[in-house]
Amino acid sequence: MPTRAPRRRRNLAPVVFVAPFLLLFLLTFALPIGYAVYQSVMDVEHTGALGLGGSHTVFAGLRNYSDALSDHAFVRSIGRVLLFAAVQVPVMVALSAGLALLLDSASARGVRFFRAAFFLPYGVPGVIASILWGFLYVPGVSPLVDGMRHLGVSVDLLGGDTVLWSIANIVTWEFAGYNVLVLVAQLRTIPAELYEAARIDGASAWMTVRHVKLPLLRPALILTTVFTIIGTLQLFAEPLVLKPVSSSIDSAYTPNLSAYNEAFTNDNYHLAAAEAVLLALAAFVLSFGFLRLINKRGGDA
């Protein structure tokens, strides 16, 4: 085996180059996930009515997971974000795509201004945006609600049936501009020759959109869709901020809010970890499910 030694030396180089990435990956990715999973299978036991006899951490198996899944409020919160996603994802993607195509159309004026204007809300932190919109939702304070009442339309934007869509409005306002920017960037990469060819072939503006722009926009659309799916599942800041002004947002309105409350209000860190892991799993399943679906269709096309 005379060849063995040199080969081993040659194999050292990739390891050295990959090491920084691996280290970062372990520290910022594998370790926190491992820690969350570890926390989710542990539990605390107290001695004495007030724990004055001390407390210690014990292995709990999957009890936290079964507790989370048998908690109606938590299960309902998952259902709620799924419903939210079912509406929000198509609306967001269609709106972003529509705005991006309009900005990209040859006859569009003030493109730079509108691009900045669409993007501006993204620069507003989610908490601030929610406070801002909160003012516009509360009757007696909001010019919007009061104005509509003067017109004879009485709406309760914070009621049980409406508040989810009031939140959807905030989320759309915040993130549509960001998605538009991603899509516009992709549109800019389309070579001018393709438009020229389409024009020579006698394609109308609509046909150019349908057969040239949209297909080439597909990767960016997939990206923004996945971002939106993940974003909706993580819904947190908006309901948290609106909670004090609405009687319809409870402490487990979204899975993230539930995990937050379990951890920082009820001191159930282990249950919170289990809920977070469950939510992460849901995000994985949905995102990869979407990507698989898209790729299968892409393969057929």
Add this chain to the structure above:
Amino acid sequence: MSRTTPRHRSRGALAVTLAAAALMISACGGSTGSKDDPALQEPAKPGQKVDLRFWSWVPGVDKAVDKWNATHPDIHVKLEKIPAGSSGGYAKMRAALKSGNAPDLAQVEYQEIPSFLLENGLVNLSQYGADKDRSKFVDWQWQQGVFDKSVYAIPQASGPMGLFYRADLYKKWGIEPPATWEEFAQAAQKIHDADPKAYISTFPAGNSAWFTALAWQAGAKWFGVNGDTWSVNIDSPQTLKVAAFWDDLRGKKVIKTEPDFANGWYKDLQSGAITSWVSAQWGDAIISGNAPKTSGKWAVAPMPQWTKGANVSANWGGSSTAVLKGAKHIPEALKFAEWLNTDPASVDLLLQGGYGWPAAADGYEGTSLDKPSPFFAGQKYNEVFAEADKNIDNSWKWIPTIDATYQHLNDGFQAALAGKGSFVSAVKQAQKQTVEDLKKKGLKVSTGQ
């Protein structure tokens, strides 16, 4: 197209994994502390400078801290204002305790002391001689910080309850301030009849602490402890009576159901759409601070009674200054906590800020509380609360999972407003859930008293 897809797919996958990782980091907690107390700390040597960190949200506390710093050059207190406990203050404290980075002192409300004890977050102050301060405080408030015969918190203030009402509007409509809850219900109807935009008050579905105080007044005793077993009795007849009373008013649409301490509610206080508020003494600062233009129009009456001629009040709120586990200078922290809540100059500054009813034994007579108030049309309104303070059932106890109980009640009340169930069913549900909460913490529970 097929050329670009795989590249984007992997990028999408990376985004998913990164987002999931971020989400888990944000939600995972730290390890639990051990039960063993560290060795007793020695007081600082004379001339040694000590820095203390203090987390509080109480209005006016900054002035008291300034006063301390001006008069105690060796012990400097650095005040950090945090959001009020349930609005995020406790979340911050718990996170700090978990990560071993807690401040020396923090504001902890009475009902939260057992939760912090269960999480091993408070220092046993008896080891540092706190018991000698006992006589300086109102006894029942002192007892709120005593567990297993040891002191864990220095009391600061409480919230004896009364009825704030718009004397001018009541007079205009010929309505007397209700002495009983039955009269309260009648007044609710009269007010709404007199002005369709006006209501006697709101039922704050998201503020169960308020509802708890009403149940307390009705004679409920939700929690008790016998040895190491907790008793939970939320769904007692007394509580159900209170819930049914508000169910009835809600059904008649003579009360509002908007959240309190929110923009809409402040607006209603200003405009007179909310004409009364059953609240604690510290409510004076809330009203005068948020509806300054209604000055001279308010008055205070005793809390409505369940039995005519009775004189029962309750407590809403109440707070202590606690020394947190991990404090670096416990003897000095205790010294400051005691000064903050008993020194006449400090108490007076806190009173001006509107911190509530003093826990200091001689906190009322002769202080700025004991004066007629222009905001309340010259009424010496604190006499009502001084009287109420004597008529509170002081044996009320809290459990270590009270936040969860509040949440269950809030969620149930909110569901009732959304047309699912009633306040009564919310109370019954909260009883079951609270028993579960305590069991989940590994504690022993029995139901009934």
